[in-house]
Amino acid sequence: MTVAEWATIIGATGSILGGGGWFVARATRDAARATAAAQEAAARANAAPAQQxxxxxxxxxxxxxxxxxxxxxxxxxxRLEQVVRAFAWTTDRWARQMNRAGIDPEPAHPLVEEYNRTGV
Structure with a gap:
């Protein structure tokens, strides 16, 4: 081959590659975006068990x-329930002692009456 033929081949190759370079650059950029998205998804998936x-x-x-x-x-x-039961038992005993001595005790508070009736 002559130098002119080689120059023609190189020129044609350059223009093919030069025109195709746009497609290559675009494909490379898209591939980089896809790779970044995949890596981000993988990182989220790997972080999920750790977060859980x-x-x-x-x-x-x-x-x-x-x-x-x-x-x-x-x-x-x-403990509070035990103290309330003990107090109710004690005051009931005192009220009976007062009744036996002929002393009428003051009426009990309504909550005390309710507790004496229901135990709650």
Whole structure:
């Protein structure tokens, strides 16, 4: 081949590649966008289990704290119920002693009367 033929071939190749370069650049840009979107989706998918594990840990800690507080409140409530029963028993005993001595005690508060009737 002569130099002119080679120049023609190189020129034609350059113009094919030069005109096709726009398509190559566009395809490369689109491929980069698709790759970035895929990597972002993969990162979100990989982060989801970690986020769920963190949420579960917070939930478990909250449940433990609420269970502990519930236990404390139940203990306090039980103790309060015992004190109210003991107080009701004591005041009932005092009222009977006063009646036996001929002293009429003051009427009980309506809540006390309700408790004496219902036990609640």
């Amino acid at each position: 594990a963190a949420n579960l840990a917070v939930l478990e800690a909250t449940v433990r704290r609420v269970d502990e507080e519930n236990g404390q409140l139940r203990g306090k409530m039980s």
